[in-house]
Amino acid sequence: MATTANExxxxxxxxxxxxxxxxxxxRIAQRLDVTMASVxxxxxxxxxxxxxxxxxxxxxxxxxxxxxxxxxTLRRHRLIELFLVKTxxxxxxxxxxxxxxxxxxxxxxxxxRMYEYLGRPEFDPHGAPIPAEDGSIKELTGVRLSDLPSxxxxxxxxxxxxxxxxxxxxxxxxxxxxxxxxxxxxxPYGGPLRIRIGRRELDIGxxxxxRILVCPS
Amino acid sequence: MATTANExxxxxxxxxxxxxxxxxxxRIAQRLDVTMASVxxxxxxxxxxxxxxxxxxxxxxxxxxxxxxxxxTLRRHRLIELFLVKTxxxxxxxxxxxxxxxxxxxxxxxxxRMYEYLGRPEFDPHGAPIPAEDGSIKELTGVRLSDLPSxxxxxxxxxxxxxxxxxxxxxxxxxxxxxxxxxxxxxPYGGPLRIRIGRRELDIGxxxxxRILVCPS
DNA sequence: AACAAAAATTAGGCAAGCCAAATTTTTCTG
DNA sequence: CAGAAAAATTTGGCTTGCCTAATTTTTGTT
Ligand SMILES: [Mn+2]
Ligand SMILES: [Mn+2]
Ligand SMILES: [Mn+2]
Ligand SMILES: [Mn+2]
Numbered sequence: 174m175a176t177t178a179n180e181x182x183x184x185x186x187x188x189x190x191x192x193x194x195x196x197x198x199x200r201i202a203q204r205l206d207v208t209m210a211s212v213x214x215x216x217x218x219x220x221x222x223x224x225x226x227x228x229x230x231x232x233x234x235x236x237x238x239x240x241x242x243x244x245x246t247l248r249r250h251r252l253i254e255l256f257l258v259k260t261x262x263x264x265x266x267x268x269x270x271x272x273x274x275x276x277x278x279x280x281x282x283x284x285x286r287m288y289e290y291l292g293r294p295e296f297d298p299h300g301a302p303i304p305a306e307d308g309s310i311k312e313l314t315g316v317r318l319s320d321l322p323s324x325x326x327x328x329x330x331x332x333x334x335x336x337x338x339x340x341x342x343x344x345x346x347x348x349x350x351x352x353x354x355x356x357x358x359x360x361p362y363g364g365p366l367r368i369r370i371g372r373r374e375l376d377i378g379x380x381x382x383x384r385i386l387v388c389p390s
Numbered sequence: 391m392a393t394t395a396n397e398x399x400x401x402x403x404x405x406x407x408x409x410x411x412x413x414x415x416x417r418i419a420q421r422l423d424v425t426m427a428s429v430x431x432x433x434x435x436x437x438x439x440x441x442x443x444x445x446x447x448x449x450x451x452x453x454x455x456x457x458x459x460x461x462x463t464l465r466r467h468r469l470i471e472l473f474l475v476k477t478x479x480x481x482x483x484x485x486x487x488x489x490x491x492x493x494x495x496x497x498x499x500x501x502x503r504m505y506e507y508l509g510r511p512e513f514d515p516h517g518a519p520i521p522a523e524d525g526s527i528k529e530l531t532g533v534r535l536s537d538l539p540s541x542x543x544x545x546x547x548x549x550x551x552x553x554x555x556x557x558x559x560x561x562x563x564x565x566x567x568x569x570x571x572x573x574x575x576x577x578p579y580g581g582p583l584r585i586r587i588g589r590r591e592l593d594i595g596x597x598x599x600x601r602i603l604v605c606p607s
Numbered sequence: 608a609a610c611a612a613a614a615a616t617t618a619g620g621c622a623a624g625c626c627a628a629a630t631t632t633t634t635c636t637g
Numbered sequence: 638c639a640g641a642a643a644a645a646t647t648t649g650g651c652t653t654g655c656c657t658a659a660t661t662t663t664t665g666t667t
Contacts, residue, residue, distance in 0.1 A: 178624065198645055211625055213646055218623085230632060230645055260477070261503040271497050278495035280488050286478040395654065415615055428655055430616055435653090447615055447662055609667090616661070623653085630647070636640090 177277040180246045181205060182215050183224055186235055187243035197232040244304040249276040249284055251297035251304075254334065256287045258298040265298040265349070266340035299340075300331030300350040300386070316389060318366065319382035323358045331386040339384065346375060348385075394494040397463045398422060399432050400441055403452055404460035414449040461521040466493040466501055468514035468521075471551065473504045475515040482515040482566070483557035516557075517548030517567040517603070533606060535583065536599035540575045548603040556601065563592060565602075 185204045189196040202212045220227040224239035235243060253272040257263045263271075279287075285306075288294075295311065296302055302311040315330040329352045332343060343349060348370070357367040357374075365376040377385075402421045406413040419429045437444040441456035452460060470489040474480045480488075496504075502523075505511075512528065513519055519528040532547040546569045549560060560566060565587070574584040574591075582593035594602075 176623075199643085207624085208626060209645065210627080210647080215624080257500065261500065261507060263500070263503065267499070271500055274495050274497070275492070278491050280491075282484070283474065283478065283480070283488055286480065290478060393653075416613085424654090425656065426615065427617080427657080432654080610665100611667100612663100612665075614661100614663070616659100618659075619657090621654105621656080624651100626649105626651075628648085628650105631645080633642100633644070635642070637638100 175242060178215065179219065179222075179224070180242065180277055181273075182212075182219060183235070183239055183243045184246050184250075186225060186233055187240065187247070190235060195232045196234065201233075241308050244308045244310060246276055247310075248304040248306070249279060251301055252284060252287055252291070252294075253279065254297045254299070255291055255294055255303070259291060264341075264344065265334075266337040266344065268298065269334045269337070296350070297334070298350070299334040300329070301334070313386060314388075315386035317383055318356075318377070318385040318387045319379055321356050321387060321389065323356055325389055326353070326355050327387040327389045328353045329385060330388040332384065336384075339381070342381075343385075346377075347373075348375065348377070353390075392459060395432065396436065396439075396441070397459065397494055398490075399429075399436060400452070400456055400460045401463050401467075403442060403450055404457065404464070407452060412449045413451065418450075458525050461525045461527060463493055464527075465521040465523070466496060468518055469501060469504055469508070469511070470496065471514045471516070472508055472511055472520070476508060481558075481561065482551075483554040483561065485515065486551045486554070513567075514551070515567070516551040517546070518551070530603060531605075532603035534600055535573075535594070535602040535604045536596060538573050538604060538606065540573055542606055543570070543572050544604040544606045545570045546602060547605040549601065553601075556598070559598075560602075563594075564590075565592065565594070570607075 182201065182205065185201050186196045188204070189200055194200060198209050198212045198216070201216075202209045205212070216225065216227050216233055219225045219239070220233070223236055224242060225233045225235055227233050250272045253275045254265075254268045257268040257271060258265055294303060300313075302313060304310040313331055318327075321327055329348060329350050331350070332340065334340070348354075348368075352370060354368050354370045354375075357369055359366045359379075363379050365378050366382050368375040368377055399418065399422065402418050403413045405421070406417055411417060415426050415429045415433070418433075419426045422429070433442065433444050433450055436442045436456070437450070440453055441459060442450045442452055444450050467489045470492045471482075471485045474485040474488060475482055511520060517530075519530060521527040530548055535544075538544060546565060546567050548567070549557065551557070565571075565585075569587060571585050571587045571592075574586055576583045576596075580596050582595050583599050585592040585594055
């Protein structure tokens with residue numbers, strides 16, 4: 174019933190909804206790199222199967238059944254990413270593509286073994302919360318690094334797993350999940366943010382800062 | 391190019407060939423649990439793609455390209471089975487179904503990490519040789535337990551991974567890969583084989599003995 | 608050799624997923 | 638409020654992978 178394509182569509186709709194965007198045909202098509210015609214067709218199927226409600230010419234919302242499938246797939250994706258990093262030693266910037274495939278192939282039995290093996294983790298390698306078996310998920314209550322007031326002490330909480338290039342950059346400057354730092358100040362007119370990590374000083378561009386979620390402490 | 395279905399067909403043809411059987415439409419259909427019509431259709435496609443040569447109304451043989459794909463898929467299957475047993479602690483009787491799916495989903499990168507992580511293993515949990523990256527594979531030079539002469543000292547070498555029930559039985563009597571034993575004698579008229587493992591005595595039926603490959607030493 | 612049974616193939620059809628092109632609906636803009 | 642642009646849908650078509658039913662070829666049996 175839940176094919177690879179179905180799960181990827183549902184995940185995409187969930188991602189749009191939880192970032193406050195309307196799950197429109199065009200946005201789904203863009204994210205999945207398929208045509209709008211394909212999305213319209215799939216939406217009809219997902220609606221008939223009870224995963225989404227469809228308002229023609231407007232968009233789609235997940236039903237409880239759809240939300241459950243989204244979270245189950247996300248749990249798989251994030252546990253797999255963590256497993257690949259922790260157990261097999263892959264880098265955080267190279268696990269997303271593998272997880273995108275394996276999330277549809279791993280049985281519940283193997284998944285729960287991985288979960289136990291990893292010590293019932295709560296976050297994936299990019300700081301995203303791993304949904305629980307019952308479909309509950311922790312909210313990420315962070316703020317954008319770009320919104321942090323000067324002088325604030327904080328920790329890196331989350332970065333999107335989608336852009337490998339950006340993840341490699343962050344790794345290269347050693348600015349990874351959990352890193353504690355102080356925001357010294359920000360240069361004016363879109364200049365870099367000056368950050369202190371222990372004894373180390375670091376400059377981060379404003380575009381990068383917008384993509385980093387931090388936890389003020 | 392190499393889809394799940396293609397890989398499973400090629401693996402099945404390889405298994406038939408290497409057990410000395412003709413890869414006929416009916417035998418492939420039986421093993422994959424599809425109709426002969428489906429097999430005929432797929433065979434045409436595999437022949438057109440250069441994986442097999444087809445002699446109509448007779449059967450099919452792997453080309454070097456097909457053999458290479460078969461061994462690559464077998465390598466994945468067997469490494470995955472070993473990984474599931476060794477790393478995640480699944481039992482040897484419950485890994486086959488998972489491996490049958492994951493063999494088509496795991497990237498070469500992850501596979502080679504698993505290979506290193508496991509210490510470059512040579513055999514899977516059922517004693518089957520794991521093909522090397524270059525497509526070479528060790529021959530299993532064992533004999534059937536049922537063919538072993540009375541009094542011979544030997545070790546369990548290999549059992550098929552296909553029958554979970556049988557694997558659970560072997561595990562329950564602690565007669566697993568590598569177990570050293572002596573064949574005391576065999577009861578006449580299809581009676582059991584009496585086996586000694588250290589101090590322990592064991593009876594094994596003749597049907598079971600035919601399915602166990604051992605290595606006389 | 609003749610006929611029946613078994614094996615294999617062909618023909619036609621269906622579902623999933625995708626696409627391009629045409630059409631309809633909504634939204635934007637002057 | 639037009640008219641144009643953008644968004645969404647419909648239509649028709651393609652591939653993969655499977656099926657059933659009909660047909661052809663091979664094999665086995667008397
Ligand atoms: Mn990811
Ligand atoms: Mn996916
Ligand atoms: Mn197996
Ligand atoms: Mn398989």
